[in-house]
Amino acid sequence: xxxxxxxxxxxxxxxxxxxxxxxxxxxxxxxxxxxxxxxxxxxxxxxxxxxxxxxxxxxxxxxxxxxxxxxxxxxxxxxxxxxxxxxxxx
Amino acid sequence: xxxxxxxxxxxxxxxxxxxxxxxxxxxxxxxxxxxxxxxxxxxxxxxxxxxxxxxxxxxxxxxxxxxxxxxxxxxxxxxxxxxxxxxxxx
DNA sequence: TAAACATTTAGATAATTATCTAAATATCTA
DNA sequence: TAGATATTTAGATAATTATCTAAATGTTTA
Numbered sequence: 001x002x003x004x005x006x007x008x009x010x011x012x013x014x015x016x017x018x019x020x021x022x023x024x025x026x027x028x029x030x031x032x033x034x035x036x037x038x039x040x041x042x043x044x045x046x047x048x049x050x051x052x053x054x055x056x057x058x059x060x061x062x063x064x065x066x067x068x069x070x071x072x073x074x075x076x077x078x079x080x081x082x083x084x085x086x087x088x089x090x
Numbered sequence: 091x092x093x094x095x096x097x098x099x100x101x102x103x104x105x106x107x108x109x110x111x112x113x114x115x116x117x118x119x120x121x122x123x124x125x126x127x128x129x130x131x132x133x134x135x136x137x138x139x140x141x142x143x144x145x146x147x148x149x150x151x152x153x154x155x156x157x158x159x160x161x162x163x164x165x166x167x168x169x170x171x172x173x174x175x176x177x178x179x180x
Numbered sequence: 181t182a183a184a185c186a187t188t189t190a191g192a193t194a195a196t197t198a199t200c201t202a203a204a205t206a207t208c209t210a
Numbered sequence: 211t212a213g214a215t216a217t218t219t220a221g222a223t224a225a226t227t228a229t230c231t232a233a234a235t236g237t238t239t240a
Contacts, residue, residue: 009099076169
C-alpha cells in the first residue's frame with residue numbers, strides 16, 4: 001500500500017494512469033504524451049509497476065502496459081475506510 | 091490535488107489521518123502516537139494542512155486538529171473517476 | 181509579570197527521488 | 211546475421227524531503 005501511495009504522489013505517474021484508463025498502451029505511446037525522455041518515463045512506469053498499479057506484457061518489440069484496476073480499487077478502499085468511519089457512530 | 095497526493099505519500103501522515111478519523115486531537119496527542127520528535131510531527135501536520143486534508147484551530151495552549159473530510163472525498167473522487175471509466179463502454 | 185506548557189519555526193544534514201545521457205538488451209525484418 | 215526499432219538499465223547530478231536540535235512564539239496560571 002505504501003508503494004501505491006508513493007507511486008501516486010507524482011503527477012506524471014497519475015497522468016500515465018489516466019492514459020491507461022482508456023486503453024492499454026505501449027511504453028512508446030505513453031512516452032509520446034510527455035515532454036520527458038523515454039528513460040525517465042520508463043522510470044515512472046517502473047514505480048507504477050512496483051506498486052502493481054499497472055501490468056506489463058511484452059508484445060513483440062513493444063511492451064504493452066495496462067491498468068491493474070484491482071489495486072486501484074484497493075487504494076480507493078483506504079479512502080472509503082477513512083470516510084465511512086463515523087457513520088456507525090449514530 | 092497534487093499537494094494532497096504528496097501529503098498522502100508518507101506513512102506517518104496517513105497514520106495521522108487515521109487518528110483523526112476517530113476524533114479531533116491536539117498536536118501533542120497526535121505526537122504521542124509516534125516515535126518521532128514533536129517538530130517532526132509538526133512538519134507532517136503542516137504538509138497535511140497545506141493540502142487542506144486537515145484543519146487546525148487553536149484552543150488555548152493547544153492546537154486542535156481535525157480531518158477535512160471534504161478534501162478526503164475529493165481525492166477519493168480521483169480514484170472513482172479512474173474506476174468508473176470503462177463502465178460506459180458497454 | 182515570571183515560569184511553565186504546547187507548539188511551531190529555523191537551520192542543518194542525510195536520504196530519497198526525478199531527470200538526464202550513454203549504453204545495454206530484446207525483438208523484428210531484410 | 212546485420213541493421214533498425216523499442217525499451218530498459220546504469221551511472222551521474224540536482225532537487226526534494228524527513229528528521230533532528232535549538233530557539234522562538236503563543237497561552238495559561240501562580
